[in-house]
Amino acid sequence: MDTDFVHLHVHSEYSMLDATCRIEELLLQAKEHEMGALALTDHGVLSGAIEFYQKAKNYGIKPIIGVEFYLAPRGRQDKAPGRERYRHLLALAEDERGYKNLLKLSSLGYSDGFYYKPRIDLELLEEYGDGLIITSGCKSGVLAKPILQGQPKEAEEWARRLRELFGPGNFFIEIQDHGLQEEQGLLEELVRLAHRLDLPLVATNDVHYIAPQDSQAHEILLNIQTRDKEERRSYEGDQYYFKSSEEMAKLFSAHPEALENTLWIAERCSLDLELEAPHLPRFALPQGYKSPEDYLRELAYRGAQERYGYGYGDGGDGELPEEVEERLEYELRVIGEMGFASYFLIVWDFVRYAREQGIPVGPGRGSAAGSLVSYCLGITDIDPLEYGLLFERFLNPERITLPDIDIDFCPRRREEVINYVTERYGRDRVAQIVTFDTLAARSAVRDVARVLGLPYSQADKIAKLIPFGSPLEEALGSVRELRRLYDSDPQIKQLIEISKKLEGLVRNPSTHAAGIVIAPGELTDYAPLLRLSDGSLVTQYDMVALETIGMLKIDLLGLRNLTVIADALELIKANSREDLQLRLDLER
Structure with missing residues (x-):
């Protein structure tokens, strides 16, 4: 090391509402x-x-x-009121084995030992202690607390x-x-x-x-x-x-x-994480197929014949146009070489399930609409050949990143799709993804004012002077009245200066509106879990972190328009007995 000291006990903003360090x-x-x-x-x-x-x-x-960590002195199952709940204990990952054990311990603190705080105990440390260096913690630590x-x-x-x-x-x-x-x-x-x-x-x-x-x-x-x-x-x-x-x-x-x-x-401590290497779950293949690539090819060609085959369904031979076959072969080759066949099968499977259950599914969004394979599988309903959409915008063989297909579902029944995916791949392998709410300028001002004891009316007046989405520093430069109050009133100046320091910090975790993650094995071998205030478990890593470590994340979005359209079609059917189907026509 270059100096005579290294900081080993450091908190960031992810020690939520307890540290200001970014x-x-x-x-x-x-x-x-x-x-x-x-x-x-x-x-x-x-x-x-x-x-x-x-x-x-x-x-x-x-x-x-x-x-x-929060260590439960009488064991993590002790949740008797009135007794000491926890003491602190610090653990550092010496290597990858230690890092993996931190994932387990942190997750179990939430899933198994939570009582006011996510708690572990000696039993868990004995099971998941390899590769860890332990220190006794601060003045609330396992040794300091009884001494005090x-x-x-x-x-x-x-x-x-x-x-x-x-x-x-x-x-x-x-x-x-x-x-x-x-x-x-x-x-x-x-x-x-x-x-x-x-x-x-x-x-x-x-x-x-x-x-x-x-x-x-x-x-x-x-x-x-x-x-x-x-x-x-x-x-x-x-x-x-x-x-x-x-x-x-x-x-x-x-x-x-x-x-x-x-x-x-x-x-x-020498931890070397392998980042961005894909961790894809295995798709269970039907009998007779040797690889995901074989099954994907079968499904893609079957779907292509339904979409493009000459006379297919009317007694014709289903022969494909040359342009379709060339594009299909190219996409299948790229998907196979990049190792993403299982990804397409996983998405095809839950979209198929939704359609079979009568759950309204969107026609596709984003760059995924440029994939002919997606169109042939029924994942999207937009013909990329007809509209000149590029496959490379979706999946570029020169850039090895997981494809990203966002699927819209009726929000009223979106949970059914999530439940299907969870049951299909295992509850220990699927979770919704965390997102972190931060202290925006207006909310920071109101929170700081309350703690400082300023009248609510005064705090509200200052907060309303800040344009929506504008950082405090920017607002001070653009809103004259705010600047005048800042320069003339020491109390307001203090309020804004403190708010500027807290602005943008993580305030609390919540569930991402759409994202779920599917792991090839037990999820906590790859990412830790967090318990939210409503009792639900989500990943501790956000979408960006999960993508960085190569996890399969999928956006299952709830689109209210699909619900409105579905309800309208049901009303038409009830009143006129016409069973109409929604068909996308981009020419009108």
Whole structure:
């Protein structure tokens, strides 16, 4: 490593409403301080891991992926009210095996141990602990918390358990100094414990914001989620920022080995993710077909004969026009060479199911309409030959990326299609995809004003001065009244300055309107899961991250127009007994 210290305990905006650090800002700080490596350890989640990994590589910084877990002291099934719910424990992936275990642990925290927070326990750590380096966490950590509660013997018992479980070279006692009085006695006790049990120390700073001057904005962010003044949360002081190696060396001059161990851990963590290699599920072939390519060819030619065959269906031989056969052969060859035959079969299958069930399906949208194979399979209803649509806009043999077919369904029955896909491929292999709602300018102003105690009428007035979709900085330059209030009223200036720091940060996760992901095996072997407030499980990775790691994502969109048309056809049938079918005619 280039410096004498590496940050191993770092939170980004994906520690939602608990940190103000954007991933790009963290990496810029690491670059500025000439740190050769940096960890990302958000609370319970890996949502930012892929973005962090890619950007760190681009900056020439070694990415260390980790999680600050919530550990249930009495086991993850203990959900008795009134008892201690969790303590913190930090885990870093030493290699791909460790990364895979982080995926499992983070997912199980939500699916199996959730109680206020996504919790794991020693049983899960024993099962999924390989390839992980463990540290004892912050002052809410597995050792610090009992010490602060006057239970040093309990802390020692936990230290012995974790040393036995992970081995002395894989479990570190974490020490921190944020200038708090309670931390001084805690630090001394942790050092004594480490010496007594012959465990290594590691020094960290619990990074939740970039610079000391961000501490107020951070406190405001913490309290956006609270409604009662008595519940107001605060991190004491202004020291939870991205400190330099020099600052850390000064703080821990009495424990140089704790600083050196950050470099040792960073050297050991060597994760190399294989990105963008497609992870396609297998399509179950009917008996008699040896490969997805064979079956796709059969279906495509069958569909082509129905679409184009001379006299097909009227006693003719179904011979195809030369132009159709040439284009079909070309597309099938490209699809086969790129390894995407299974993808087309999967999409064909659920579209076929929807049509058979009478679920209205759209005629096709986007570049997929340029594929003759899609047209012959009935995935789309637009003839690419008639309208001169290019296959290469959809699937380019010179650019190996998964094809992207968006399908419109009647929103009233879209869930039936999702259920079909889930049952077809397995509940453990299919999930809907997360999207992250962010603090837009107007909502940031209203939230910050509420926490600052400003009247709602005043906050509403300021928020309404901001044009929809306009960033605060832009609004200040274009809205005279907003600028006048900013320049003349210190209270409003403070409101806007804090709002600018929080604007764009992740506020909460929700379900993507259309996206689902299908994995070739258990989904949590590839991507972690997250529990939403309504109890549903979605991926922790968003659409971009899933695409980056090569997962098959499909957009099953709900288009209300299809429902309106279907209802209209039903009413016509009920009143006139005419059973009309919708046919797309682009010439009219």
